[in-house]
Amino acid sequence: MAGGVYCPLSPRDPPHRLHTLVQQTQSRLVLVHDLTKTKFDHNIALPNIDSILIVNNMERNIDIDQLSSIRVTLDDLAYIIFTSGSTGTPKAVQVRHKNFIQCMHSLTYINSFNRDDTVVQMTRCSFDIHVQEILGTLLVGSTLIMLHSGGTIDFKPLSNYRCMVINQYSQSSVTDEEGELCIGGVGVFVGYLGRDDLTAKVLIEIDGELFYRTGDLVRMDSNGLLHYQGRKDHQIKLHGQRIELGEIERCLLNVTSISACVVLKWNNDYLVAYVQSSSHNNEEQLSQHCESHLPPHMIPSFFIILEKLPLNPNGKVDRKQLPSPDFSSSPWLSSDKSDTPLNQFEEQLLTIWRQVLHSNENHISRTTSFFSVGGHSLLFIELYYRYQLLFNFDVHSLSIGLFLQQPTIRQHAQLLQALPSNDTQTTQWQTLNINQGKTFLN
Structure with a gap:
């Protein structure tokens, strides 16, 4: 037991984003390997995992006996997971040891898996479920196989959890009525690191119990099954990744020549960015800007530059009037005279x-x-x-x-x-x- 707080970072994220996340958690060190050490500057400790895994090196540099004397309580933080943020800054979700341990207890209580099982690890490190898949599996003595992302649509709440579906008036919805899913119980996290304002919006008290407002719209049938209907905001799921479109929009709005921006998911396959600009921006410049600030799965495939975005009578962007992307005219899919021909x-x-x-x-x-x-x-x-x-x-x-x-x-x-x-x-x-x-x- 070392007493640290686990905070996974994706090697696919650009250095600018990684720097922002490390600053947000005030991490004193980042565990790297030869391929990722160049993504961080030199004012942070970067221990190399390759050398740490060498037993002789561990015995020489670390007094292992001292690790067991570090006191860790159930109320201490176990890990921090970053989620996409609509304001342009990723949100740091804090989870205590007791949240994780009791969550695993709920899974074993319903015999979701035990020591005789083989568990497939599928989710990315941006989802906290990967902690359950990896550490939880090893904790109960199961066999772990590392694979890739997947998921389920319909589900029932676990033991030690309580699910409520509330309507727009924060009242409990009736059977088969659509409402927002709120989850209470042992897995409710502490809050967003350094963002008490966001924490107050998503953590609410119902009947004296703390609930998390997921933003997911669901309906509960007569058998207690929850059926996912969509989102109450503009968060989307694209190829297994949850994305706050607002984070991409804020990134593009940092370009001084862009006065308005809307990002949409198109045909469940692409992200399309519509930008209002009077300057001579081009798709390649905007894509390069996004690549330097956002992870790959959040970079739009198409950028449509308009002199003015269409507005509805209320003065908001009329998303239904936005033009469809012309896939055949994309510079990524057409010949560029300045580009060297392929050999x-x-x-x-x-x-x-x-x-x-x-x-x-x-x-x-x-x-x-x-x-x-x-x-x-x-x-x-x-x-x-x-x-x-x-x-x-x-x-x-x-x-x-x-x-x-x-x-x-x-x-x-x-x-x-x-x-x-x-x-x-x-x-x-x-x-x-x-x-x-x-x-x-x-």
Whole structure:
């Protein structure tokens, strides 16, 4: 027991965002490895996990006997999870040890899993459920398998939890009436770190018990099942990631030439940003600005620049009157004369990209991010798997993290061409039709 507070950071986030999160928690050190240490400046301690995992190094530098003497109580903070913030600043959710322990007790009480189970870890570190999946699984003695994100739609409340569905007047909704889901019980968190104003909005007292207002709109049927209907705000879920659209909008409004902005989810696949600007901004400049401040899953795939956003009679942006994105005219999916033509190897990678993205476009810029042309984390896994099949390498030779950090055709070509050449790889690439890659994934 070391007594620290766990605060996961995503290596996919840009340095500017990581710096903001570290400042918000006032962390004294960040655990890194060789690929992530360059994302932080030098005024913070950066212990390398590779050296910490060496037992001899631990014995030489750390007095392990002293760790057990650190007193940790149930009311101490166990971890902090960042969620997307509508004001442009991520919110830091504080969770105590007792919240986590009692939550795990509820799961074991209903026999959700036990020591004989094998648990698949799917969620990203931006969701606090990953703490239950990893630490909770190990705590009860189960076997842990690390995979990727997923979830459920309909659910029942756990023991030691209480779910209430309240209407707009903060009164309990009747059966099958839509209302906001409020959750009380052992898992209610302490509040947002340094944001008492936000805490007061989402933590409310009902019948002497503290409840969290989730913002989720649900209805409860006669069997007590909760059915998800949507959100009361503009928070969305895209490819398994919860996103506050307001955070993206605030990021774009920091560009001085932009006077108004609206971001929408389009066809459940893309983020589209509509900006009001009188200046000569272009999509590439706006995308680069977002890439330097936001994680990849929050970067819009399309930017539509208008002289004025349409307004309704109340003076608010009329979202229904916003123009549809023209997918064929996007600079990411059309030829750019200033862009160097793809060489033969890059053309082969483009073919793979088009198949994974289910795109009929003949050209994607060699410097365009996979995530700017409709790609997301699950499709990226498929892309990486196809690379492995076609170029005959394993995760030890080239990890998926390297491709994520360098997500363009040009960078992928450089990574793949740096692999040790051998006759097997060359023959496999020349003789295996790319369409055969599909059969391994279906």
